[in-house]
Amino acid sequence: MTSEYSAQPQPQLAEQAPARERIVQQLHLHGLKPTHQRVRVAEILMAAPTHMTAEQILAEIRRGGERVSKATVYNTLKVLAQRGLVRQIHLDPERSVYDSTIAPHHHFHDLETGEFQDIDPNDIAFSRFPTLPEGMEAEAIEVVIRLRRKRPATESA
Amino acid sequence: MTSEYSAQPQPQLAEQAPARERIVQQLHLHGLKPTHQRVRVAEILMAAPTHMTAEQILAEIRRGGERVSKATVYNTLKVLAQRGLVRQIHLDPERSVYDSTIAPHHHFHDLETGEFQDIDPNDIAFSRFPTLPEGMEAEAIEVVIRLRRKRPATESA
DNA sequence: TTGAATGCAAACGCTTTGCACTCGG
DNA sequence: CCGAGTGCAAAGCGTTTGCATTCAA
Numbered sequence: 001m002t003s004e005y006s007a008q009p010q011p012q013l014a015e016q017a018p019a020r021e022r023i024v025q026q027l028h029l030h031g032l033k034p035t036h037q038r039v040r041v042a043e044i045l046m047a048a049p050t051h052m053t054a055e056q057i058l059a060e061i062r063r064g065g066e067r068v069s070k071a072t073v074y075n076t077l078k079v080l081a082q083r084g085l086v087r088q089i090h091l092d093p094e095r096s097v098y099d100s101t102i103a104p105h106h107h108f109h110d111l112e113t114g115e116f117q118d119i120d121p122n123d124i125a126f127s128r129f130p131t132l133p134e135g136m137e138a139e140a141i142e143v144v145i146r147l148r149r150k151r152p153a154t155e156s157a
Numbered sequence: 158m159t160s161e162y163s164a165q166p167q168p169q170l171a172e173q174a175p176a177r178e179r180i181v182q183q184l185h186l187h188g189l190k191p192t193h194q195r196v197r198v199a200e201i202l203m204a205a206p207t208h209m210t211a212e213q214i215l216a217e218i219r220r221g222g223e224r225v226s227k228a229t230v231y232n233t234l235k236v237l238a239q240r241g242l243v244r245q246i247h248l249d250p251e252r253s254v255y256d257s258t259i260a261p262h263h264h265f266h267d268l269e270t271g272e273f274q275d276i277d278p279n280d281i282a283f284s285r286f287p288t289l290p291e292g293m294e295a296e297a298i299e300v301v302i303r304l305r306r307k308r309p310a311t312e313s314a
Numbered sequence: 315t316t317g318a319a320t321g322c323a324a325a326c327g328c329t330t331t332g333c334a335c336t337c338g339g
Numbered sequence: 340c341c342g343a344g345t346g347c348a349a350a351g352c353g354t355t356t357g358c359a360t361t362c363a364a
């Protein structure tokens with residue numbers, strides 16, 4: 001039950017194992033000092049395509065007995081998002097969710113668990129699309145499909 | 158520069174003038190005691206298709222010199238949304254926005270002003286759509302087009 | 315060494331809640 | 340009249356900020 005799946009449009013990464021080193025490199029490349037805390041945050045979020053809240057990441061780090069402050073997690077996530085290493089999404093009413101997949105894509109939103117799941121951008125195409133307001137361009141097109149458990153209906157035919 | 162436009166799929170309302178009375182009736186029909194404050198909130202939000210935050214509605218009521226508490230505006234909006242008279246949308250990172258159009262539709266989101274604008278559901282159609290997860294059904298399909306002012310690019314051709 | 319990053323707690327902005335007072339039917 | 344609704348202020352929750360301390364280079 002690993003959470004590895006590789007359907008996302010990512011450049012084929014090298015191996016997964018020396019993840020920490022790749023993270024350190026990426027942070028460097030983006031002008032960020034790879035401190036212990038930053039590496040941990042990035043590592044947890046970017047290990048596989050997922051959607052996590054700041055609190056979840058905080059909990060995950062502390063679960064391993066390591067020290068981090070809430071502020072650092074929030075600040076780190078903000079910086080990672082600013083530098084384009086992760087993406088902050090605003091589809092949850094209560095909190096920000098960070099998405100490790102930065103390429104454009106869409107989401108299923110399970111209304112019962114609150115969880116998000118990626119939809120491959122190739123699985124959605126438009127046959128009709130609105131004219132954009134004068135002088136504007138689309139920075140992003142986001143489709144959210146809010147899901148509910150099908151009510152155990154009467155099976156007719 | 159009135160904000161009236163009627164492209165929305167609403168049942169053709171009677172006149173617009175005796176709005177207050179219609180509001181009072183609607184509140185009654187939904188089991189809500191039509192107090193002065195509730196009528197004002199509903200009136201402001203439901204006068205025309207718009208998107209407003211609780212603070213904007215509060216300000217609008219007070220602008221007319223009337224008394225309302227912030228709590229009442231929030232509570233009223235919550236109740237109106239629960240009863241299906243308005244719709245609460247969660248596409249803005251900082252706050253809830255209330256939408257007077259309850260029929261399913263989509264949104265333009267102006268990233269510079271933060272404003273939302275409705276997209277007629279007929280202006281969007283899918284030619285490819287993902288399979289929903291087993292046992293789930295789509296409660297809503299929301300498309301958000303995040304807009305940015307086109308940068309005054311070089312006019313080629 | 316030394317500026318950048320961290321930790322802690324206080325501050326913040328939006329929203330909800332507790333409780334006494336008031337109002338609508 | 341009497342319970343539903345209101346107002347106010349305090350509490351809650353997610354997130355940010357100020358400042359002294361610590362750390363990576």
